[in-house]
Amino acid sequence: MEATIFSGWIYDHLLPHATQIKVAHPLMLRAIAAAKKKNDQIDASKNADCLRCDFLPESHMMPREIRDRRRTLRYRHLLVRQMVQMKNRVSGLLMETGVEYNKQRLHKVSYFRELLSSNEEFIRAYGRC
Numbered sequence: 001m002e003a004t005i006f007s008g009w010i011y012d013h014l015l016p017h018a019t020q021i022k023v024a025h026p027l028m029l030r031a032i033a034a035a036k037k038k039n040d041q042i043d044a045s046k047n048a049d050c051l052r053c054d055f056l057p058e059s060h061m062m063p064r065e066i067r068d069r070r071r072t073l074r075y076r077h078l079l080v081r082q083m084v085q086m087k088n089r090v091s092g093l094l095m096e097t098g099v100e101y102n103k104q105r106l107h108k109v110s111y112f113r114e115l116l117s118s119n120e121e122f123i124r125a126y127g128r129c
Contacts, residue, residue: 002026002047003059008067021061024050028057 001010002024014021024047050056062070087107094101099119105111 002029002043007059008061008064011061012064022051022056023059023061025057025059 001007001021003026007023011021011023029047029050047056090112091101091103091106094106094115097119099115101115102111106115
């Protein structure tokens, strides 16, 4: 099978039922099987030819636990990046309006509410949150 976004799930599903599963590296296959006419049947035929000649460029499949951990870490990285972006936007907005704030306490919920209620010019400019 050629590696896709769902290869890990398919690999895990087929593993108990097969003696051997090979996952082909898609970029290396593209270099091998570059053709003007392409469809699933032609691609499968070329993959079978490469496999028969022991010329199939394999892609390494990590164990399921490692793939799951990497997925979790990628999601955590996304959340942390978005959190930092929002903190920077809020700080920029407060600096733009000239509001003095405590940088250490800014992103605590109670401090942010207190800060909004005590700054009339911010409320007039942006409305009540």
